[in-house]
Amino acid sequence: MQESVLALENISKTFPGVKALQGVQLTLRAGEVHALLGENGAGKSTLVKVMTGAMRKDEGTGRMCFDGKDRDFTSPSEAQKAGISTVYQEVNLLPNLSVAQNLFLGHEPKRFALIQHSRMQQQARELLKQFKLDIDVTAPLNQFSVAVQQLIAIARGVAMKAKVLVLDEPTASLDKDEVETLFGVMEQLKSEGVAIVFISHFLDQVYRISDRITVLRNGQFIGEYITAELPRPKLIEAMLGKELQAMHGQHQPGCADSVDAPALFKMDKVCVKNSIENMDILVPKGQAIGMAGLLGSGRTEVCRAIFGVDSVASGQMQLADAPLKPQSPAEAIKAGVALCPEDRKTDGIIGPLSIRENIALALQARLGWWRYLSKAKQQALADKYIEELQIATPDAEKPIGQLSGGNQQKVILARWLATQPQLLVLDEPTRGIDIGAHAEILNLIKRLCHDGMSLLVTSSELEELVAFANKVVVLRDRRKVSELSGEDMTPQHIMQAIAEA
Amino acid sequence: MSTRYLPLYVTGALLSLLFGLGAIQFDGFGSMRVVLNLFSDNAFLMITAIGMTLVIISGGIDLSVGSVIALSGVLCGLLIGEYGWHPLAAFALILPLATLFGAIMGMWIHVYKLQPFIVTLAGMFFARGLATMLSEESIAIDHPFYDAVADFGFSLPGNAWLGTSTLLLLLVLVVAVLVMHYSRFGAYVYALGGNHQSAELMGVPVAKATIGIYATSSFLAALAGIVFTFYTFSGYALTAVGTELDAIAAVVIGGTLLTGGSGFVVGTILGVLMMGVIQTYIIFDGSLSSWWTKIVIGLLLFFFIVLQKLLNRGRVQHA
Numbered sequence: 001m002q003e004s005v006l007a008l009e010n011i012s013k014t015f016p017g018v019k020a021l022q023g024v025q026l027t028l029r030a031g032e033v034h035a036l037l038g039e040n041g042a043g044k045s046t047l048v049k050v051m052t053g054a055m056r057k058d059e060g061t062g063r064m065c066f067d068g069k070d071r072d073f074t075s076p077s078e079a080q081k082a083g084i085s086t087v088y089q090e091v092n093l094l095p096n097l098s099v100a101q102n103l104f105l106g107h108e109p110k111r112f113a114l115i116q117h118s119r120m121q122q123q124a125r126e127l128l129k130q131f132k133l134d135i136d137v138t139a140p141l142n143q144f145s146v147a148v149q150q151l152i153a154i155a156r157g158v159a160m161k162a163k164v165l166v167l168d169e170p171t172a173s174l175d176k177d178e179v180e181t182l183f184g185v186m187e188q189l190k191s192e193g194v195a196i197v198f199i200s201h202f203l204d205q206v207y208r209i210s211d212r213i214t215v216l217r218n219g220q221f222i223g224e225y226i227t228a229e230l231p232r233p234k235l236i237e238a239m240l241g242k243e244l245q246a247m248h249g250q251h252q253p254g255c256a257d258s259v260d261a262p263a264l265f266k267m268d269k270v271c272v273k274n275s276i277e278n279m280d281i282l283v284p285k286g287q288a289i290g291m292a293g294l295l296g297s298g299r300t301e302v303c304r305a306i307f308g309v310d311s312v313a314s315g316q317m318q319l320a321d322a323p324l325k326p327q328s329p330a331e332a333i334k335a336g337v338a339l340c341p342e343d344r345k346t347d348g349i350i351g352p353l354s355i356r357e358n359i360a361l362a363l364q365a366r367l368g369w370w371r372y373l374s375k376a377k378q379q380a381l382a383d384k385y386i387e388e389l390q391i392a393t394p395d396a397e398k399p400i401g402q403l404s405g406g407n408q409q410k411v412i413l414a415r416w417l418a419t420q421p422q423l424l425v426l427d428e429p430t431r432g433i434d435i436g437a438h439a440e441i442l443n444l445i446k447r448l449c450h451d452g453m454s455l456l457v458t459s460s461e462l463e464e465l466v467a468f469a470n471k472v473v474v475l476r477d478r479r480k481v482s483e484l485s486g487e488d489m490t491p492q493h494i495m496q497a498i499a500e501a
Numbered sequence: 502m503s504t505r506y507l508p509l510y511v512t513g514a515l516l517s518l519l520f521g522l523g524a525i526q527f528d529g530f531g532s533m534r535v536v537l538n539l540f541s542d543n544a545f546l547m548i549t550a551i552g553m554t555l556v557i558i559s560g561g562i563d564l565s566v567g568s569v570i571a572l573s574g575v576l577c578g579l580l581i582g583e584y585g586w587h588p589l590a591a592f593a594l595i596l597p598l599a600t601l602f603g604a605i606m607g608m609w610i611h612v613y614k615l616q617p618f619i620v621t622l623a624g625m626f627f628a629r630g631l632a633t634m635l636s637e638e639s640i641a642i643d644h645p646f647y648d649a650v651a652d653f654g655f656s657l658p659g660n661a662w663l664g665t666s667t668l669l670l671l672l673v674l675v676v677a678v679l680v681m682h683y684s685r686f687g688a689y690v691y692a693l694g695g696n697h698q699s700a701e702l703m704g705v706p707v708a709k710a711t712i713g714i715y716a717t718s719s720f721l722a723a724l725a726g727i728v729f730t731f732y733t734f735s736g737y738a739l740t741a742v743g744t745e746l747d748a749i750a751a752v753v754i755g756g757t758l759l760t761g762g763s764g765f766v767v768g769t770i771l772g773v774l775m776m777g778v779i780q781t782y783i784i785f786d787g788s789l790s791s792w793w794t795k796i797v798i799g800l801l802l803f804f805f806i807v808l809q810k811l812l813n814r815g816r817v818q819h820a
Contacts (some may be wrong), residue, residue, distance in 0.1 A: 020506045077704035094695035096762035106704050114683040
């Protein structure tokens with residue numbers, strides 16, 4: 001029990017503009033379940049990727065000691081061979097291969113140099129029995145539900161006979177019985193001496209199964225605790241941070257929390273197929289409404305519905321007393337909605353284009369392609385926002401891909417501000433950007449409210465929501481579960497509303 | 502299960518239909534001889550297309566195969582025809598060289614994360630240019646070994662002949678099926694085409710697999726180039742221009758997804774046969790322009806691409 005199988009010390013990982021990990025440590029002992037906890041963006045996934053070879057830690061920092069030897073894995077296959085097996089948060093299997101092939105890819109049973117399909121299928125069936133799965137192992141993986149795929153991914157991790165098994169949010173898509181089955185398997189592995197890293201947002205499950213807890217916050221190591229000796233409030237405090245208390249006092253929205261401000265945007269019992277259900281959200285004029293919830297709780301889905309990406313199946317939306325029924329983002333933009341998406345890299349920036357071109361894009365789309373914005377006008381627009389938002393760049397012609405995350409985000413904001421929207425939807429505007437830019441973006445949100453714009457902002461950083469929002473809507477399982485304002489709007493209360501299961 | 506094999510069945514059914522149509526209309530169409538000629542006439546294309554199948558299932562493309570066929574032919578001509586090497590010695594040099602050529606393209610694709618399209622396009626120009634530089638003229642090959650190769654084979658009923666190129670093709674086909682379905686390398690090929698990132702995270706040795714895939718394709722193209730010299734008894738730098746596109750067409754008609762991850766080597770053989778049957782039909786008819794072959798192949802390609810799209814859409818909704 002005391003023998004450490006894997007010890008990570010003083011690990012740092014820097015991305016352009018962000019320190020994802022700073023001097024983090026993690027010690028795993030044989031036969032324990034070790035929970036790795038922290039808010040979104042705390043650095044859990046990065047740490048997992050570093051320890052499983054999917055990412056390299058910063059040159060010259062820290063050390064990783066596995067099985068008594070210093071190691072630095074350069075690829076996932078190297079880590080797997082050494083005995084570290086990982087089940088990632090999103091199912092990372094191959095949709096086109098059969099269940100059995102997915103379970104044994106790279107480890108297929110062979111005879112005379114040929115893969116023995118019948119034996120492989122037999123072994124697959126036996127393995128899945130542990131997980132109470134009785135399915136056709138020759139069928140391609142994409143025929144099965146996400147929950148089943150998740151269990152198959154875990155079974156693959158187990159089949160590797162690893163010394164360390166990393167489970168990143170394994171229970172997110174599982175129902176109660178499936179979670180119990182998984183815990184049974186975990187107990188079994190534990191008794192065989194496997195060290196398991198368990199990452200989960202579900203604190204009940206953490207207390208149920210884990211022996212120890214390591215908490216990360218903002219890329220830093222906060223502490224290692226024995227689960228049985230750590231009361232839940234202490235854990236939440238460790239996750240959210242002591243500064244929280246200090247931040248709490250600083251509820252300073254850009255506009256007063258007046259109850260009777262006229263509504264600018266209304267979402268009434270909105271349902272989207274395979275997505276949000278009966279969603280009611282009200283954004284008063286000149287106020288900022290925060291939206292909190294875990295990954296997959298429906299935050300992003302709400303944004304997509306407002307912006308016309310997903311079509312609304314039933315229910316109504318209203319913007320400034322007119323019905324809002326966008327069939328496409330172009331229509332939403334015309335109606336006066338703007339959305340800064342969550343994934344800046346894939347949905348937001350156009351890397352090789354200059355700052356000027358990136359800013360002019362949405363306004364040009366709104367004007368239609370026949371009314372071309374002259375280069376001089378684009379230039380003036382870009383210069384105006386570079387100054388207003390303090391975008392750090394020598395000039396407007398620099399390709400946006402070369403800016404830091406915070407500055408990229410400001411350019412995207414500028415793009416949408418240029419369209420002068422009535423409703424600005426920001427999906428995780430502060431994710432992955434450094435502290436300085438962080439504060440500037442929060443200030444900007446306040447200023448926009450002050451100037452009369454209405455905002456709907458999602459964020460995983462609760463203290464941040466509390467600081468600028470007039471009201472926070474909490475989502476869970478694609479429904480609204482709570483609405484907090486005034487005195488009740490504290491990170492602890494939000495956390496509670498998120499965590500109640 | 503059914504959607505995986507469906508394109509294969511469709512190709513098979515269309516092929517039988519067309520062949521049946523020819524057999525009813527023309528005397529001698531539905532004979533063993535015609536069938537075996539389809540194989541021997543198209544053996545070099547089938548061998549090339551088998552390599553292309555691997556590449557496309559892995560999610561890539563190889564545009565260099567036509568040029569590699571030509572380069573391999575020219576080298577045969579030079580080494581055997583001009584310098585008097587024994588053909589086997591020449592093959593023993595050409596095949597490893599071609600494999601190395603493919604391996605280098607695979608390495609570029611993997612290490613520099615380049616588009617296979619552009620890397621193999623570069624390979625295409627390079628190999629064609631090199632072949633032309635080595636000899637602008639066609640070089641005749643006159644060697645007893647070649648006569649022996651031409652004479653070797655088995656006589657089958659119906660005045661049919663099972664020759665060296667067909668036998669070689671069948672050998673390649675058997676090995677390819679074994680590799681694709683009974684080896685780890687084959688599983689990796691499908692894995693890469695299914696989802697490159699997942700495959701990497703699951704521990705697939707992506708570098709080795711990518712290099713191996715393009716090396717195999719070039720090896721098979723060079724082998725096809727050698728087979729081509731069996732037909733022509735010569736090596737010429739301008740042979741097989743556009744063969745890469747014929748190979749890609751055969752792969753797609755054979756039911757392999759252009760986006761990768763799904764397909765069968767046997768389907769590709771059916772694809773080439775389909776193209777061959779159309780050609781044979783037009784020859785038997787005698788009144789049709791041979792360009793009808795291209796038109797029909799064009800229509801078939803459209804049909805199969807749409808079919809794949811529809812099947813894929815059904816699959817996405819399923820998930």
